[in-house]
Amino acid sequence: MSTPTPATATPSLRLLFPALMLAMLLAALDQTIVSTALPTIVGELGGFDQLSWVVTSYLLTSTVVVPLYGKFGDLYGRKVVLQVAIGIFLAGSVLCGLAQDMTQLILMRALQGLGGGGLLVVTMAAIGDVIPPAERGRYQGLFVGTYGLATVIGPLLGGFLVDHLSWRWIFYVNLPLGVISLLVIATAFHPHVRHVKHRIDYWGAGWLTLALSCLILFTTEGGTVLPWSSPQLWFILGFAVVGAVGFVYEESVAEEPIIPLGLFRHRTFLLSCLIGLFVGAALFGSTTFLPLYLQVVKGVSPTGAGLQLLPLMGGVLVSSMVSGRVISRIGRYRMFPIAGTFIATIALLLLGTLRDDTPLAVIYAYAALLGLGLGMVMQVLILATQNSVDMRLLGVATSGVTLFRSIGGSLGVSVFGAIFSDGLASRLDGAATQGPHGMGPDALNKLPPAEHTAYVHAFGSSLHTVYHVAAAVIAIAFVLAWGMRDVPLRGAKG
Numbered sequence: 303m304s305t306p307t308p309a310t311a312t313p314s315l316r317l318l319f320p321a322l323m324l325a326m327l328l329a330a331l332d333q334t335i336v337s338t339a340l341p342t343i344v345g346e347l348g349g350f351d352q353l354s355w356v357v358t359s360y361l362l363t364s365t366v367v368v369p370l371y372g373k374f375g376d377l378y379g380r381k382v383v384l385q386v387a388i389g390i391f392l393a394g395s396v397l398c399g400l401a402q403d404m405t406q407l408i409l410m411r412a413l414q415g416l417g418g419g420g421l422l423v424v425t426m427a428a429i430g431d432v433i434p435p436a437e438r439g440r441y442q443g444l445f446v447g448t449y450g451l452a453t454v455i456g457p458l459l460g461g462f463l464v465d466h467l468s469w470r471w472i473f474y475v476n477l478p479l480g481v482i483s484l485l486v487i488a489t490a491f492h493p494h495v496r497h498v499k500h501r502i503d504y505w506g507a508g509w510l511t512l513a514l515s516c517l518i519l520f521t522t523e524g525g526t527v528l529p530w531s532s533p534q535l536w537f538i539l540g541f542a543v544v545g546a547v548g549f550v551y552e553e554s555v556a557e558e559p560i561i562p563l564g565l566f567r568h569r570t571f572l573l574s575c576l577i578g579l580f581v582g583a584a585l586f587g588s589t590t591f592l593p594l595y596l597q598v599v600k601g602v603s604p605t606g607a608g609l610q611l612l613p614l615m616g617g618v619l620v621s622s623m624v625s626g627r628v629i630s631r632i633g634r635y636r637m638f639p640i641a642g643t644f645i646a647t648i649a650l651l652l653l654g655t656l657r658d659d660t661p662l663a664v665i666y667a668y669a670a671l672l673g674l675g676l677g678m679v680m681q682v683l684i685l686a687t688q689n690s691v692d693m694r695l696l697g698v699a700t701s702g703v704t705l706f707r708s709i710g711g712s713l714g715v716s717v718f719g720a721i722f723s724d725g726l727a728s729r730l731d732g733a734a735t736q737g738p739h740g741m742g743p744d745a746l747n748k749l750p751p752a753e754h755t756a757y758v759h760a761f762g763s764s765l766h767t768v769y770h771v772a773a774a775v776i777a778i779a780f781v782l783a784w785g786m787r788d789v790p791l792r793g794a795k796g
Contacts, residue, residue, distance in 0.1 A: 321482070321490065322487070325487075326421060329419075331452045331459070335456040335459055336360075336460060337456070337590050337593045337611075338464065339460050339463075344404075354522060354716050358518055361711050361715065362415065362518060363418075364708070365415075365705060366419070366511045367420060368422065369503075369507070370503075371424055373558070374420075375423075380491075383424055389484070390420070394413035394415070394417055397410040400470075459475075503560050505556070509546075512542075513548075513549055518712055520538045522719060562698060569787065570786065570789065577639060577643070577783055578680070578707035580710060581676060582714060583710040583713055584672075584772050584775055586714050587715055588769075590718070592669065595656075595761075596665075611669070614670065615673060617674040621678050622680060625638050635685060636786045636788045639683065643679060643777075643779045645675030646672055647780055648675075649671040651770070658759060721764075722764050722767070
């Protein structure tokens with residue numbers, strides 16, 4: 303094993319480690335940075351019915367490529383794979399900033415996600431190339447903190463750039479940071495590991511992409527763009543079923559499947575995947591639509607909407623750190639997914655009761671409560687899985703739980719987006735307003751008072767429905783969490 307010693311690794315780490323953290327920060331930021339800019343983007347480009355795809359397309363492509371990048375890094379070396387991922391991410395960022403309509407933006411966000419998924423997984427794996435095992439935990443903790451920081455500052459930074467420059471700068475800002483990261487990695491990253499021969503499960507990734515894309519298309523288009531009676535819509539669902547069946551078959555015969563099907567016979571893994579699916583839907587759904595509510599109903603600026611997401615993200619960060627320490631001390635974790643999903647369910651029900659005149663302080667309190675609940679669940683699912691599966695399955699089990707959480711995020715944004723768009727359209731049917739298409743903050747402020755009030759009320763009521771459905775989704779996770787079992791935590795010995 304030719305892992306460098308701490309003495310030889312330290313000088314290069316002074317340059318390399320910040321560059322790796324910067325790469326992860328960029329990828330994590332782009333999962334949340336667009337949320338506060340969505341009303342402004344729709345106001346300029348139109349395509350309100352496609353709004354959720356701006357978030358979903360990035361989540362979808364970055365989700366599907368995560369298991370592939372892990373194998374690519376082993377096969378070709380993590381340095382070159384990380385450089386390629388950064389290059390794809392930066393190309394997608396430039397093209398997103400240049401987009402002239404909503405379709406172009408959605409396609410370029412998908413390209414950006416192809417790179418972003420690689421940044422998330424390869425930067426974590428790169429630690430193992432340059433850090434001795436005894437010191438790895440400390441560095442990995444910093445990466446987890448960086449990811450958490452990105453979820454907090456993403457909406458805030460997005461709102462600031464929209465207010466003071468243009469929504470296009472939420473993509474252009476990646477360029478100087480990404481180039482710096484690329485140059486430092488090129489000069490300071492010298493991994494000393496053997497390349498491992500892998501069989502890449504391209505068919506599995508292809509079937510998974512087909513299943514998820516068609517399912518998200520079905521939930522997004524159904525009842526909004528296409529009526530539920532449309533044969534075209536049900537053909538899309540049929541392709542989703544074909545993709546799911548193809549994926550299951552491929553995983554049963556592949557030499558190195560993305561997710562070995564035998565893992566689903568493992569109780570903790572199965573429950574962690576299912577709970578993660580529902581929690582991911584609630585997390586990304588809430589962070590996508592709460593800024594919309596704040597800007598349209600409460601009339602705050604994009605920067606203000608970003609600031610007002612801090613209670614939610616701060617709650618996630620605080621409860622995840624505190625629960626991690628408590629678990630390390632008491633050696634039990636089952637209570638946290640149960641308590642977290644219960645608290646999140648209550649918080650979403652409370653968010654569904656917001657009125658047009660509800661004080662902002664009350665919204666902050668509900669959002670913080672939601673964050674506290676979600677933070678008790680996400681990291682615990684990874685811990686429970688890693689603690690209970692065989693060591694040889696540790697990597698694939700961890701990526702499997704992460705994959706399901708990301709799938710939940712993609713589906714959550716699309717389903718909640720469809721519910722919201724359909725609800726708003728039906729409430730505005732026959733109203734004198736111009737309807738939901740192209741209704742950005744500037745256009746909304748120009749409406750006559752009576753029409754403005756009607757639109758704001760319809761908007762708020764539509765989001766109430768979203769949060770009630772989200773509460774039902776998290777309630778399912780609460781029921782599942784009772785099936786978790788405490789398995790004694792493994793010792794620190796590697």
